[in-house]
Structures are given as structure tokens and as C-alpha cells.
Amino acid sequence: MKKLAIWGAGGTGIQIIEIAQWQNEEEHIWDEIFFVDNWKPEDEEIYGARNLHFDTVKECYSPEQVEFVIALGEPRDKKLRFEEIRAAGYGFGKVIAPNARVSRSATLGEGFVALDGVLVEPLSVVGDCVMAGDYAAIGHGSVIGDYCHVGASSNIGGDNVFGDEVFLGLHCATKQGIKIGSYSVIGMGGIVLNDVPESVIMAGVPAKKIKDRDDEMRVF
């Protein structure tokens, strides 16, 4: 039995650990769930769990003993941490709320995180290190790239294609058949009716381009 390491002990990490504990009560897949947060001390508990620095994890546990999920919202940070963890030889688990529903025909990448009531519809293909917030839905036949974030209560229509590192804020929706290019961001409440190119920031109803997104620009 493995341990689950949640990278990031902020608000998102605490949401995820509570879901993971609930999942573990039902599925008994991990013998411990702890945080990995290099910016917080190792000697105090966070939300009832240990916090370890990544160097400590590498010293104490082999890749056979621990699997990770990443509790960060910023897609670029997720990618950097994902690559760092993988380079150290560790793999990734999945945290899926017991009240979420993943279609039997959906394909999930490594490190998938689904909070309460998430729906992954038939024939969708979800990349690595994707997180979906409360009541988010990923439409049938949609293909979602790596490191994407799907905000709570957001709804991806059927047959969408998302590149990597796409960020959908809270309460967004996309029409059937939409393509969103890598690194683009849809701001809270954005309703996407047309294809979105790479590296732009969109917002509104319907969503319009606010500005380009350069490499240094952060979602938060």
C-alpha cells in the first residue's frame, strides 16, 4: 500500500486532502496521506497531516512507496512540479471524490484531481495533472491537455479540444466543439462560443479577448 503525497498545503491542498481522506475511507488505497510543501515547516501538522519537504521525501521513501498529486492552481507551476517529481522517479495517483462520476469510457491522465460532484463524460480523454473543481463537468468526447485547470461549476461542452495549461476559471462554460489553444485563460464566468487561440486571456459573456498572455503572466 502506497502513501499519497499532496504537493501544496494551501487552501487547495486542504480541499484535496479532505477529498482524498474520504476516498480512502471508501477505497483503502493509501496507508498515509501527507503534504509536501517546501515553504512550510516540517515539524507541525497541517490539517491533521504531516508536512514533509521534498528532499525529505526523497531521502525517506522510494518511488514504490509514494505517489503524488499536485494541489496548485497555476498551470505553469503544476507543470514544473510535475516534471520535478517525475524526474525524481516518483509517479502520480488520482484523487477522485466519491460523489464524482467518471464515465467507464473516459481516459484519465496521471495525477488527476476531481473534487465534489465532478463529471467526466463518455469518451473524453483527460491529460496529465488536470484538476477539476466542485461540480465541474468535462463533456463527452472532449480531449483535455496536460496541466489544465477546470474551475468549480464550469462546464466543458462535448467534443472540445483543449491544449496544455489551459485555465478555466470558476463558472465558465464552452460550447460544443470548441478548441482552446495551450496557455490560454478563461476568466471567471466566461462563456466560450468560438475557438480560442493559444496564449490569450478571455472573459465575459460571450468571452472576448482581454489581452495576450505572455510567458511570465500568472493566473493568480
Add this chain to the structure above:
Amino acid sequence: MKKLAIWGAGGTGIQIIEIAQWQNEEEHIWDEIFFVDNWKPEDEEIYGARNLHFDTVKECYSPEQVEFVIALGEPRDKKLRFEEIRAAGYGFGKVIAPNARVSRSATLGEGFVALDGVLVEPLSVVGDCVMAGDYAAIGHGSVIGDYCHVGASSNIGGDNVFGDEVFLGLHCATKQGIKIGSYSVIGMGGIVLNDVPESVIMAGVPAKKIKDRDDEMRVF
């Protein structure tokens, strides 16, 4: 024990068959679930189910043996198919996700389809051949006409009155007490604060009229 025939084997049909299979695991109401799609071949399985053409159904099964639901989004198409099926003497079933909740005082028409987490609130009256997408809610005391579509994550307020063939897109909401005339369409993300006449297309926050809807105009 009857068979369930799902008219339409596209993306919506596949969503519905998965829900129907889940419902059937819990309620054991059908001895087979299959598709009816005249535009797809009869000799190959779709999502693990048989596809039959409607003529074949009529040859092989009596109305006592099969009941239908319709997996089409376009209200006009739903009406045409509903009438064709009924004219052939067949009746309609209901597909209701086990995690949906229908009030004990709600009244549901024939052929109702409710995907994950749909709520039908107390004292509401829902017409024939209505479909409600994931996490859609039909408000208390609301009266919904025939062939309406309630998009995923949409929320109909209390005491609304909808005519027939109303289409609410993804992520819409209507205020308490709203009336929406037959054949009108509310585009994705539309927030309806005032009554809507017949045969218009509305969109936005708050929703405003975009154009009239003539008889030939299709939602998709």
C-alpha cells in the same frame, strides 16, 4: 420487462445510455437497452449496444415490448420523432440518473431524461419529452412545456412557466416567476430577468433579444 430504445446514437445518446445502464443496475426496469438511429448501420455495436433502424424495431417488437426516450437536443426534431414514435403505437420511458432527485410532488411527462444531479423541485409540472442536463434544476412550482431542453448547470427559478420547445443552453438561469414563450431559445450563460415572448433568441447577462426565431431556424 420492456426494452429501452434510445433514439439517437450521437454524443447525447451515449451520455443517456450510460445513465440508463446505471439506472437499470439499481432499478432493473429494462431487459435490454439499445439505440435507434436510422443514419448509422445496424450491424455494428455503438457503445456496447445494438443499433436498430426504426423500421426494424417496428417489425421485431410490439409496443408492449419497447419504450423510447429521445436523445436529440433540437426541440423541433424531438417533437417530430416523438410524434412518429407515438403514431407507430409505442410509448415512452423515463431515464433518470440515480443521483438526480425528483420531488415527490413533481409531475413528469413521458420520455423525461435527467442526467447527473438533476433536481426537479416540489410542485413542478414537466411536459413530455423534456431533457435536463447535468446539474440542471427545475424550480418549485414551475410548469415546463413539451420538448423543452434545459442545459447542463442551468437553473430554472420557482414558479416559471415555459411554453413548448423552449431551449435553455448551458449555464442559464431564470428568475422567480418568469414566463418563456414557446420556441424561444436562451443562449449559453443567459440570465433571464424578464418574461420572454414566443419565438425569440435571447442571450447575455441579463438576457436580451438577439433576433427572432423563424420556423426553419435550428438551435444547432
Add this chain to the structure above:
Amino acid sequence: MKKLAIWGAGGTGIQIIEIAQWQNEEEHIWDEIFFVDNWKPEDEEIYGARNLHFDTVKECYSPEQVEFVIALGEPRDKKLRFEEIRAAGYGFGKVIAPNARVSRSATLGEGFVALDGVLVEPLSVVGDCVMAGDYAAIGHGSVIGDYCHVGASSNIGGDNVFGDEVFLGLHCATKQGIKIGSYSVIGMGGIVLNDVPESVIMAGVPAKKIKDRDDEMRVF
């Protein structure tokens, strides 16, 4: 075993009694659930339950025998009734749908009402007499004042601070870290990206000030 009194037998009251009956089937906390509505007759049943006037309740039952929740949307009315009930010596219960999920680290005030699928996330602190509609979510670490209303499908981001008597309509969302002053109203579909002062009415995507709210102004 106490009785549960639901103050208000309108549409909201009927939604709440159905949830309370469901909760009671699972938790067996009340030996009767009835309405208290001074504007409706005492001699007829409403939704299968007795209706009593408040004077009758005070004559017939001691504070040890009855606890209340309030089924009103208007925050000011909730406050007045809450104070009236408390002044008469009675306390408040909680109505929480069995499919809602309250974090183990959240703190709930008296008289909390959560309809279907409500989420109260970790470390949030919710004041007295707050109601959350279907699929509403209260973000992690958020502090919600007394008599607030969180509309169905609304999503409060993490680490928000709401004053008292805040009204969030249907389908609203607030960004991480937002502060909303007391007595302010966010209209249906409002997306709140910046702090909101006291006593204003906001609407739109993003939400902008529509007008000030004076003391006499009602939400409904």
C-alpha cells in the same frame, strides 16, 4: 426528540420541508416537522404538514420541544424573525440535505439551511441563519455573516469575507479573497472580481454597481 418548525410555508418552505423530511429519514432527529406561517390558516395541511401560528407554538410548546429554521429569502426578514424567535426563548436547528457535504473543519451558525448538493468547504465559518441553495458552494476559509443568502448554483471563492445580510442571487460567483460588505446584493449571474462595499446592489459579468441599497429596499 424535538420538533422542527419551519418559519414560512411558501415555495422556499416547501423546498426546505422536503429536504428536512429526507434528512429526518436518515438521521431521526425530529418527531414532527411543521410550518409556522401566520399568514396562512391553521386548520389546513400544507405539503402534508401542520401549519401553526407563532402564538399557538408559544402556547403549546416549550423551547425544549421545538427548534426553528427560517424559510425566507429576504435577509432583513430573516433577521427580524430570527430575533423574534430567539426573544421568545426558542433555539434553532439545521436543515442539511443528505447529499450536501459540510467539511469536518467548517463551523456552522444556528439555523443553517443547505439544499441539495451544497458544499461547505474546509475552515469556512458560516454565521447564523444562512441559507444556501441547490449546489451552492462556500469556499475554503471563507467567513460568512449572519442572515446571508447564497443562491442556487452560486460559488463563493476561497477566503472570502461576507458581512451580514448579504444576498447572492442564483448563479453568482466570487473570486478568491473577496470581501462583501453587509446588506449588499449581487444580482443573478453576477461575477464578483473586486471587493464590494456595504449596502450596494451589483450585477453583471464582471459585477458592477447598479445602485445603492437603502434600508427600505427589498431583494424581492
